[in-house]
Amino acid sequence: MSFQDDAARVPGSAARPDPGSSEHRERVTPPVSGHDRPTRTAALWVAVAVGLVVLVMLIVFFVQNQDMITVRFFGLEGTLALGTTLFIAAVGGGVLVALAGGARILQLRIAGHRRKKAVGGPGTGY
Numbered sequence: 001m002s003f004q005d006d007a008a009r010v011p012g013s014a015a016r017p018d019p020g021s022s023e024h025r026e027r028v029t030p031p032v033s034g035h036d037r038p039t040r041t042a043a044l045w046v047a048v049a050v051g052l053v054v055l056v057m058l059i060v061f062f063v064q065n066q067d068m069i070t071v072r073f074f075g076l077e078g079t080l081a082l083g084t085t086l087f088i089a090a091v092g093g094g095v096l097v098a099l100a101g102g103a104r105i106l107q108l109r110i111a112g113h114r115r116k117k118a119v120g121g122p123g124t125g126y
Contacts, residue, residue, distance in 0.1 A: 062087070 065083030080088075 058087070 062081070062083040065081065065086065067082045068079050069082050069085060071078050071080055071085055
């Protein structure tokens with residue numbers, strides 16, 4: 001019994017044709033050139049373009065929301081533009097999410113370090 005006979009019996013697989021046969025030559029695809037993959041420069045350009053679009057949208061948001069409002073926070077009171085107030089609130093929320101994510105990453109790194117030390121993995125000196 002040959003490998004091809006075994007492969008024919010496995011569900012979802014097909015026996016491969018002999019490399020010299022015409023059937024094999026028809027299915028061979030030419031190698032893909034490396035020019036189709038995006039480069040780091042292209043990714044940077046896309047990121048800059050997206051960043052500029054976001055900045056333009058923020059400018060439009062600030063211009064359209066210039067109504068002055070009174071803000072009260074823990075006994076403090078002040079008057080700010082609505083757009084500025086909402087932007088500060090959004091940035092504050094982003095900072096809280098970043099702090100929570102950073103704390104979780106730190107927690108996972110410490111746990112991984114402890115696990116590696118307990119097992120005596122590579123780089124521990126044991």
